[in-house]
Amino acid sequence: MSAQSNIQTSDKPLGRDELAELVARDIAPGSFVNLGIGQPTLVSNYLRPEQNITLHTENGMLGMGPVAVGEQIDGDLINAGKIPVTELPGASYFHHADSFAIMRGGHLDICVLGAFQVSATGDLANWHTGEPDAIPAVGGAMDLATGAKDVFVMMTLLTRDGVSKLVEHCSYPLTGVGCVTRVYTDKAVFLTGPDGVTVRETFGCTFEELQAMVPLPLVAAS
Amino acid sequence: MSAQSNIQTSDKPLGRDELAELVARDIAPGSFVNLGIGQPTLVSNYLRPEQNITLHTENGMLGMGPVAVGEQIDGDLINAGKIPVTELPGASYFHHADSFAIMRGGHLDICVLGAFQVSATGDLANWHTGEPDAIPAVGGAMDLATGAKDVFVMMTLLTRDGVSKLVEHCSYPLTGVGCVTRVYTDKAVFLTGPDGVTVRETFGCTFEELQAMVPLPLVAAS
Amino acid sequence: MLNFIDTVSEAVAGIRDGSTVMIGGFGNAGQPFELIDALLESGATELTVVNNNAGQGDQGLALLIKEGRVKKMICSFPRQSDSWHFDARYKAGEIELELVPQGNLAERIRAAGAGIGGFFTPTGYGTMLAEGKETRIIDGRGQVFETPIHADVALIKALKADGVGNLVYRKTARNFGPIMAAAAKHTIVQVSEIVPTGALDPENVVTPGIYVNSIVRVADALGSKEQVA
Amino acid sequence: MLNFIDTVSEAVAGIRDGSTVMIGGFGNAGQPFELIDALLESGATELTVVNNNAGQGDQGLALLIKEGRVKKMICSFPRQSDSWHFDARYKAGEIELELVPQGNLAERIRAAGAGIGGFFTPTGYGTMLAEGKETRIIDGRGQVFETPIHADVALIKALKADGVGNLVYRKTARNFGPIMAAAAKHTIVQVSEIVPTGALDPENVVTPGIYVNSIVRVADALGSKEQVA
Numbered sequence: 093m094s095a096q097s098n099i100q101t102s103d104k105p106l107g108r109d110e111l112a113e114l115v116a117r118d119i120a121p122g123s124f125v126n127l128g129i130g131q132p133t134l135v136s137n138y139l140r141p142e143q144n145i146t147l148h149t150e151n152g153m154l155g156m157g158p159v160a161v162g163e164q165i166d167g168d169l170i171n172a173g174k175i176p177v178t179e180l181p182g183a184s185y186f187h188h189a190d191s192f193a194i195m196r197g198g199h200l201d202i203c204v205l206g207a208f209q210v211s212a213t214g215d216l217a218n219w220h221t222g223e224p225d226a227i228p229a230v231g232g233a234m235d236l237a238t239g240a241k242d243v244f245v246m247m248t249l250l251t252r253d254g255v256s257k258l259v260e261h262c263s264y265p266l267t268g269v270g271c272v273t274r275v276y277t278d279k280a281v282f283l284t285g286p287d288g289v290t291v292r293e294t295f296g297c298t299f300e301e302l303q304a305m306v307p308l309p310l311v312a313a314s
Numbered sequence: 315m316s317a318q319s320n321i322q323t324s325d326k327p328l329g330r331d332e333l334a335e336l337v338a339r340d341i342a343p344g345s346f347v348n349l350g351i352g353q354p355t356l357v358s359n360y361l362r363p364e365q366n367i368t369l370h371t372e373n374g375m376l377g378m379g380p381v382a383v384g385e386q387i388d389g390d391l392i393n394a395g396k397i398p399v400t401e402l403p404g405a406s407y408f409h410h411a412d413s414f415a416i417m418r419g420g421h422l423d424i425c426v427l428g429a430f431q432v433s434a435t436g437d438l439a440n441w442h443t444g445e446p447d448a449i450p451a452v453g454g455a456m457d458l459a460t461g462a463k464d465v466f467v468m469m470t471l472l473t474r475d476g477v478s479k480l481v482e483h484c485s486y487p488l489t490g491v492g493c494v495t496r497v498y499t500d501k502a503v504f505l506t507g508p509d510g511v512t513v514r515e516t517f518g519c520t521f522e523e524l525q526a527m528v529p530l531p532l533v534a535a536s
Numbered sequence: 537m538l539n540f541i542d543t544v545s546e547a548v549a550g551i552r553d554g555s556t557v558m559i560g561g562f563g564n565a566g567q568p569f570e571l572i573d574a575l576l577e578s579g580a581t582e583l584t585v586v587n588n589n590a591g592q593g594d595q596g597l598a599l600l601i602k603e604g605r606v607k608k609m610i611c612s613f614p615r616q617s618d619s620w621h622f623d624a625r626y627k628a629g630e631i632e633l634e635l636v637p638q639g640n641l642a643e644r645i646r647a648a649g650a651g652i653g654g655f656f657t658p659t660g661y662g663t664m665l666a667e668g669k670e671t672r673i674i675d676g677r678g679q680v681f682e683t684p685i686h687a688d689v690a691l692i693k694a695l696k697a698d699g700v701g702n703l704v705y706r707k708t709a710r711n712f713g714p715i716m717a718a719a720a721k722h723t724i725v726q727v728s729e730i731v732p733t734g735a736l737d738p739e740n741v742v743t744p745g746i747y748v749n750s751i752v753r754v755a756d757a758l759g760s761k762e763q764v765a
Numbered sequence: 766m767l768n769f770i771d772t773v774s775e776a777v778a779g780i781r782d783g784s785t786v787m788i789g790g791f792g793n794a795g796q797p798f799e800l801i802d803a804l805l806e807s808g809a810t811e812l813t814v815v816n817n818n819a820g821q822g823d824q825g826l827a828l829l830i831k832e833g834r835v836k837k838m839i840c841s842f843p844r845q846s847d848s849w850h851f852d853a854r855y856k857a858g859e860i861e862l863e864l865v866p867q868g869n870l871a872e873r874i875r876a877a878g879a880g881i882g883g884f885f886t887p888t889g890y891g892t893m894l895a896e897g898k899e900t901r902i903i904d905g906r907g908q909v910f911e912t913p914i915h916a917d918v919a920l921i922k923a924l925k926a927d928g929v930g931n932l933v934y935r936k937t938a939r940n941f942g943p944i945m946a947a948a949a950k951h952t953i954v955q956v957s958e959i960v961p962t963g964a965l966d967p968e969n970v971v972t973p974g975i976y977v978n979s980i981v982r983v984a985d986a987l988g989s990k991e992q993v994a
Contacts, residue, residue: 149708168709170564170708174564189879191642193879230638232638239639390794406744407741411871411944415872449851449855452842453842461888491891651886656883
């Protein structure tokens with residue numbers, strides 16, 4: 093709608109790995125970060141040692157290293173997705189209440205989560221389809237959404253049916269209210285907040301083409 | 315008032331050490347115990363190794379040993395009264411919230427506290443004289459009174475002016491409501507509860523003589 | 537009182553029908569498989585089970601659910617690729633589910649052990665998991681009132697115990713063990729090793745012996761490093 | 766962000782007038798005397814101080830109070846045989862006192878670090894320390910609503926830090942350190958020793974580095990074993 097500034101930074105939509113690389117680049121040095129199960133886990137592949145990022149896993153560890161392979165695999169050392177992982181120097185272990193105190197007490201700088209939908213005001217829906225016969229499972233999603241200083245979402249902008257997942261109001265059951273600060277999608281990066289949605293950059297589409305896909309008013313970053 | 319059973323077990327009032335020895339003997343083997351500052355601390359002198367009692371100190375330790383002497387003295391190892399103590403095999407250290415979780419969560423079998431007054435229904439007053447110019451200080455008294463499974467009080471039965479500290483209703487500010495289960499005094503051991511006060515044994519007085527000192531109806535143990 | 541017990545069967549023998557049983561573990565890490573198997577053998581039923589998940593594959597808690605011993609699950613994440621026994625019971629309406637955000641689950645268990653009557657937390661505010669619950673705005677944030685989860689029994693797994701019941705754990709297998717030990721009336725622990733009193737550094741004890749009632753040694757426990765690697 | 770700082774003066778330089786400052790220690794054990802002295806030197810005033818006590822003798826927190834830098838004390842046990850500086854200020858009406866049962870003090874500090882908006886506890890129910898507070902009956906017991914205590918800064922003392930700020934403590938000097946580190950926006954730690962990252966066993970870390978902002982080494986700290994013995 094608003095300014096015509098050229099914020100298109102890629103001539104194609106971003107793939108999952110490109111998007112993960114972008115998120116990784118945007119994490120400030122020295123941050124404490126929790127990467128949600130699924131697509132957000134890819135971000136860890138692109139964190140550079142000089143960024144000095146500490147990864148938290150909610151099942152009780154700070155200083156989580158890469159996925160374990162071969163001889164490293166240890167059933168007592170897993171991440172929140174129950175995948176065997178490794179331990180970096182400077183790691184620490186703690187019990188579940190202490191681990192969630194880190195999340196809920198606002199000590200994580202960033203968590204990166206997948207989503208079914210994000211609303212214009214940063215509401216997040218990522219835990220339940222709302223279908224009557226679905227078995228609900230929430231895990232630590234609500235604690236992360238509510239507790240981290242910044243909540244980044246990674247998702248495709250559109251469903252397989254071409255419907256925007258960035259919405260005026262979420263139709264799926266909420267995970268948290270007004271918690272999402274950034275949305276990284278294959279087609280654009282959105283900054284969400286109480287004043288609405290700003291588009292930081294677009295990938296493979298112009299701002300106007302993006303606006304046509306999203307059913308809520310967007311503002312281009314200046 | 316009631317039965318004439320002979321419950322006098324000593325021909326003289328008990329001294330502080332005799333009383334401490336009696337309390338020590340009454341603690342069940344294997345108990346976890348917190349001894350309050352002052353007179354209750356004497357109890358530790360009479361605990362026998364075969365009783366296998368574990369002492370808790372609210373500043374963050376289980377398995378506290380005797381007072382430290384000479385080379386043992388270590389400013390980092392003190393009890394709740396800030397006296398240097400020692401560590402026994404099997405000890406553990408923890409922070410203040412974890413330490414008070416032990417007390418408040420009902421995990422201590424017994425705490426032994428001093429008192430200004432105890433009421434007929436087990437109300438405890440032991441932290442504040444209520445005088446307007448007194449500097450109030452409560453420490454862990456309310457947590458102990460409220461949290462331990464059994465609260466034993468050790469005190470002289472009478473004030474220096476000869477007034478009973480076992481009272482119908484406390485006139486001093488309360489530490490806890492209905493929390494005291496036993497009162498050990500120089501003149502008698504009282505069992506308190508919602509149904510009133512039973513005298514287990516008397517020292518240096520008969521039940522009738524005791525009743526004459528205490529302004530509330532007593533029942534002799536049968 | 538602390539007891540060292542020879543067999544897992546004896547350790548769980550006192551668990552009665554209708555008990556609320558906390559079971560440690562997150563996924564397989566820290567899950568006390570041998571104690572759970574013994575509980576299955578014991579025949580105890582109509583149980584309310586507190587665990588982060590609702591069983592995986594064909595072992596441990598999953599079997600307890602398969603055999604119809606679990607009346608109600610209190611957990612945060614029942615649905616997994618291999619949670620077929622829970623899925624079947626749930627879809628058949630044969631098991632009750634109290635779904636709790638994982639942080640609320642941990643904090644509610646901790647609250648029970650710490651003597652907290654209830655607490656307010658922002659987690660879950662404005663979601664369907666807060667429906668019917670008391671809420672209030674504190675410091676400008678919506679918060680939900682959550683209550684402690686107490687249990688009759690906790691079954692947990694630790695690495696080592698000493699002679700007074702102090703425990704240490706191993707890596708992320710620690711998870712719910714320490715808070716469940718504190719929240720249950722009776723805590724039963726399976727350990728890989730029992731060491732002499734004094735062999736654990738008092739600075740490094742994770743669960744003090746005051747929280748432990750029964751200890752049984754299970755040398756080559758399922759889910760340990762050797763089993764998985 | 767974690768910073769290793771050369772001097773206690775630099776470490777406390779950012780503490781502003783009117784700040785709420787948590788100070789670790791129970792009695793002298795764990796009291797960060799050198800950081801407190803530096804705070805005194807810095808001239809910061811109108812402070813609200815959270816500590817179990819209100820200073821002892823003529824050192825540390827007692828001097829801060831003597832010099833009139835403390836507007837308000839939040840503590841459980843101000844009155845001691847050698848708390849003459851607090852006593853004098855208090856009797857002169859020159860210092861405000863919020864008296865908190867020690868367990869409520871610890872739990873309220875922990876609540877701040879853990880993101881809890883408030884909690885109910887039986888401690889203090891029916892006493893004058895519950896006057897004016899919300900109460901309710903939970904499971905048949907009277908309980909009092911208590912709120913978190915947040916702070917701008919925590920000054921604490923630990924034994925060792927590694928390169929990422931993980932801390933271990935020594936014996937009962939641990940006391941309030943771990944919960945204050947989590948409750949303050951900015952945590953400043955004095956340690957006896959800084960060890961390489963990897964030198965602390967991850968199983969034995971008491972305060973993870975995420976809670977630590979500034980570390981300064983004070984080799985021969987007051988109140989350590991050598992000083993007392």
